Amino acid sequence: MSPRDNTWLRLARFFVGDRTGKIIMQFLGRKKKVTLNQQNELYGHCLQFYCQPPLENISLNEFEGFAVDRLKLLKTVENLGVSYVKTSEEYKTKLHTEFSNLGFPHKVGADESSSNKNQAGSTEYEKRRKDHISHFILRLAYCQTEDLRRWFIQQEMDLFRYRFSELKSQYKTDFLHKNNLKYDTISDEEKTNLKDQLINSSFSVSGTTVAEQDFYKVPFQDALDLVRTRKVFLKAGYAYIPHQDIVTIVLNDFRTRLSKALALTARSLPAVQSDERLQPLLNHLSHAYVGQDYSIQKNVGKVSLEQIDQLSAKSFPLCMRQLHKALRENHHLRHGGRMQYGLFLKGIGLTLDQALQFWRSEFVKGKVDTDKFDKAYAYSIRHMFGKEGKRTDYTPYSCMKVILSNPPSQGDYHGCPFRHSDPELLKQKLQSYKLSPGGIVQILDLVKGMHYQLACQKYFELTHNIDDAGFSLNHPNQYFIESQKFLGGGKEVKKEAEIPQKGQENTASNVPSVPPSRQRTTTQAVDDMGDLDSYFLDE
Amino acid sequence: MLTTDYDPACLPDLLPLYYRRLFPYSQYFRWLSYGGVSKNYFQNREFSFTLKDDIYVRYQSFSTQSDLEKEMQKMNPYKIDIGAVYSHRPSQHNTVKSGTFQALEKELVFDIDMTDYDDVRSCCSAADICSKCWTLMTIAIRILDRALREDFGFHHLLWVYSGRRGVHCWVCDEAARKLSVAARSAVAEYLSLVKGGEETVKKVVLSDPIHPFISQSLHVVEHYFPQYALVEQDLLGSKASVDKVLSLLPEDILYELLNTYQTEKNPVKRWEHLRSAAHQKRTTSKKGAQYFDKEIMLQYCYPRLDVNVSKGVNHLLKSPFSVHPKTGRISVPIDLKNLDKFDPFEVPTISLICEELDKPLANEEEDIKDKENETEPGERRRIRDYKQTSLAKYVKLFDHFLDAMGRSRKGEMLKKSDLQKEF
Numbered sequence A: 001m002s003p004r005d006n007t008w009l010r011l012a013r014f015f016v017g018d019r020t021g022k023i024i025m026q027f028l029g030r031k032k033k034v035t036l037n038q039q040n041e042l043y044g045h046c047l048q049f050y051c052q053p054p055l056e057n058i059s060l061n062e063f064e065g066f067a068v069d070r071l072k073l074l075k076t077v078e079n080l081g082v083s084y085v086k087t088s089e090e091y092k093t094k095l096h097t098e099f100s101n102l103g104f105p106h107k108v109g110a111d112e113s114s115s116n117k118n119q120a121g122s123t124e125y126e127k128r129r130k131d132h133i134s135h136f137i138l139r140l141a142y143c144q145t146e147d148l149r150r151w152f153i154q155q156e157m158d159l160f161r162y163r164f165s166e167l168k169s170q171y172k173t174d175f176l177h178k179n180n181l182k183y184d185t186i187s188d189e190e191k192t193n194l195k196d197q198l199i200n201s202s203f204s205v206s207g208t209t210v211a212e213q214d215f216y217k218v219p220f221q222d223a224l225d226l227v228r229t230r231k232v233f234l235k236a237g238y239a240y241i242p243h244q245d246i247v248t249i250v251l252n253d254f255r256t257r258l259s260k261a262l263a264l265t266a267r268s269l270p271a272v273q274s275d276e277r278l279q280p281l282l283n284h285l286s287h288a289y290v291g292q293d294y295s296i297q298k299n300v301g302k303v304s305l306e307q308i309d310q311l312s313a314k315s316f317p318l319c320m321r322q323l324h325k326a327l328r329e330n331h332h333l334r335h336g337g338r339m340q341y342g343l344f345l346k347g348i349g350l351t352l353d354q355a356l357q358f359w360r361s362e363f364v365k366g367k368v369d370t371d372k373f374d375k376a377y378a379y380s381i382r383h384m385f386g387k388e389g390k391r392t393d394y395t396p397y398s399c400m401k402v403i404l405s406n407p408p409s410q411g412d413y414h415g416c417p418f419r420h421s422d423p424e425l426l427k428q429k430l431q432s433y434k435l436s437p438g439g440i441v442q443i444l445d446l447v448k449g450m451h452y453q454l455a456c457q458k459y460f461e462l463t464h465n466i467d468d469a470g471f472s473l474n475h476p477n478q479y480f481i482e483s484q485k486f487l488g489g490g491k492e493v494k495k496e497a498e499i500p501q502k503g504q505e506n507t508a509s510n511v512p513s514v515p516p517s518r519q520r521t522t523t524q525a526v527d528d529m530g531d532l533d534s535y536f537l538d539e
Numbered sequence B: 001m002l003t004t005d006y007d008p009a010c011l012p013d014l015l016p017l018y019y020r021r022l023f024p025y026s027q028y029f030r031w032l033s034y035g036g037v038s039k040n041y042f043q044n045r046e047f048s049f050t051l052k053d054d055i056y057v058r059y060q061s062f063s064t065q066s067d068l069e070k071e072m073q074k075m076n077p078y079k080i081d082i083g084a085v086y087s088h089r090p091s092q093h094n095t096v097k098s099g100t101f102q103a104l105e106k107e108l109v110f111d112i113d114m115t116d117y118d119d120v121r122s123c124c125s126a127a128d129i130c131s132k133c134w135t136l137m138t139i140a141i142r143i144l145d146r147a148l149r150e151d152f153g154f155h156h157l158l159w160v161y162s163g164r165r166g167v168h169c170w171v172c173d174e175a176a177r178k179l180s181v182a183a184r185s186a187v188a189e190y191l192s193l194v195k196g197g198e199e200t201v202k203k204v205v206l207s208d209p210i211h212p213f214i215s216q217s218l219h220v221v222e223h224y225f226p227q228y229a230l231v232e233q234d235l236l237g238s239k240a241s242v243d244k245v246l247s248l249l250p251e252d253i254l255y256e257l258l259n260t261y262q263t264e265k266n267p268v269k270r271w272e273h274l275r276s277a278a279h280q281k282r283t284t285s286k287k288g289a290q291y292f293d294k295e296i297m298l299q300y301c302y303p304r305l306d307v308n309v310s311k312g313v314n315h316l317l318k319s320p321f322s323v324h325p326k327t328g329r330i331s332v333p334i335d336l337k338n339l340d341k342f343d344p345f346e347v348p349t350i351s352l353i354c355e356e357l358d359k360p361l362a363n364e365e366e367d368i369k370d371k372e373n374e375t376e377p378g379e380r381r382r383i384r385d386y387k388q389t390s391l392a393k394y395v396k397l398f399d400h401f402l403d404a405m406g407r408s409r410k411g412e413m414l415k416k417s418d419l420q421k422e423f
């Protein structure tokens, strides 16, 4: 046993900022273990809104173990969300597996009485406790900046959506009751009047079911996910939500509460930061989400402008190759393209001066003269390098960001070709790049299954003539570095110095989930803070 | 009728006149103050000016109407943009602690630009427009206006001609101004049907069931499609454009139609063939949704929004009554009651209205004096001035818009105080 096993943390003191401060004090008064009754009260449902912060004392080891496991879970949620449709069976099965591997409560647990042991050896109570405490620990790590909060909220919401939708109807109602969630339903008369519209607004509603099911009427702002995807009927600012989709409103509530809570936690953070045992741990935890930071420029100045054409054919991922070609042909790129490509170039090592020269020389061949360029575009390029405006150094976009946010529209060349091109055009393009017909079929199959990054990785393998890329792709700049490493034996761009402990890459993040052999139970302590790296390293 | 041609070289000479004697400051101020309900709403609003030689000054803000007037008359901006209402005065954004200066509210805005339709119009391209392709803007306004009112429940929509090749919409309801970024982007996505960039051929795909919003939009498109697309754009006439349309069809239909089109040259008849082929496929196919006729109509006519403009709270958009430096035309409100008659080429240019100022006065003077005797002399002269020009009818439209907003604000306030009485 490591000496740190004896280190105990009083969780309650980190959440004093919460409105439940009073209750905490009461609990602190009792030294004894919580009685079974209280257990049931606290964890009466396998799913919770995390309204009450945990109040017990917990060992530093358990603290770490919980945090690491939940982070794994959230990373899995994130990765699966990109590769699969969130309602698909595959998504559910994979997430389900991860739940049991990591010892978090899931739907089966909900049906068991709370004392039943499961295969992994922990009781339902232990799992619920872990769910509860680990969520709150990550709040500490992810409340500090806007970006972290956004990421955390997003993953927690996806997690919640999955768990809620897996509940049996009776447990859903039970959950609403327990959490005091009441929503307005519409009258039978209104239902009859709007019958056709209601049927045509949702897959889950048909002529026979309209009469039987409840419809909730909420301001459209409370059902944005349904509005965005046009999966709900809207009238005069209200969304009419069929009972099956009630998860949307519940989630909206969840989001509101969680973002408020994070703001509160952020305020009480000094208490945590003064604890030197926790500070490094929390930092590790919060760095895990972004993965490798490709804005840290270790390669600055290693690439010359003359090389870019050649590099674009050899070592750029398809998205960047497409942007480069469009830029050369049209002597212009619209905003989305300039951001995606510009930050990528910064990431591969262009200096600000090089970047300015690069963009200027191309733009002036088009409709923009030097003067106009300096006035209208130079600013935004300096901005990318953090020299203007808020002086934030922008990070090159990850695949996730390219695939999920800001899809290209008319006149745009940005985005991920595997996601945003017509398969037919993609095929033609791949043919023109002389990929083998067999390879193209494989790529298109992956695209069809919405495995865009895997398709891109296949493309890497085919263009580099290897069987297995040996890395899992999640960033265009990573693609570039790997390609350079492969082509130049690591000479051109030194990668080793940049990403330490490459071998551990899959531990915290990847699909498929961590093999059981690598599972860590919470009692197997991480002896040294340094080891944490291996858990948090993101490819 | 005056036939003044606009010459961009004259702009520096015309702007001072426009800002001194014609710009509708009082309406403008009334608009952006929104009844003075929230404190500093006007004062914390960002304006940005584009000056000569594309010099761009952001974060301008003004404490009063006369402050705004003075500054505009001093700077004579080539173009004015309106931004968000911030937490602090934008002019002092450098003095507040970083991170605390934040965009809080803004109208929900939409920007539709004809260049986004380049792949589907044959008459013009890029910045050029003609009365033929203008129909696309008419369709866009009809579709969006209906949806924003009926689906989203907004009432105060100001549609404005951008001055060159597009239209803007300012949704001014309080609820709209308070929308979060997430809500704005959800609204914009709900309203977007045409998806994909240069690497996508088929940009509209419908699936069952067809959402009421899409059916409603289709009604609008179907109304304009025959005249606009088949006759004016000759969609099914020339070989090139027929090929483009056919590329959006499933293969079996494609060959069938290619055959038919060998002998059938009449575009309207050709379209009928296409439609009935679609219809037939729909009734016989087991594959569910087969809506390619509808998809084609939407791909060619459905409004193409710049989602990024609508999303951001701090995004700037060209102000109404700003001049377009290239065309000289004023950004004027569009009258939806006469939407089909709106002709962008009839919108007055700055040269025209400045010239109209020099015309001998009509006999309206007396009657204005009576009505306006409570306003200041400068103000009074300006009212007399613009009333004498072709700008008058557009300012009047703006007035109507503001009146309606004022009325509903009063209604709201009455409701509120009634509620208070009840307790």
Ligand code: SF4
Residues within 6 Å of the ligand: A317, A318, A319, A320, A398, A399, A402, A403, A415, A416, A417, A418, A452, A453, A456, A474, A475, A476, A479
């Ligand atoms: S998967 Fe990533 S690197 Fe590959 S093309 Fe798409 S965005 Fe670019």
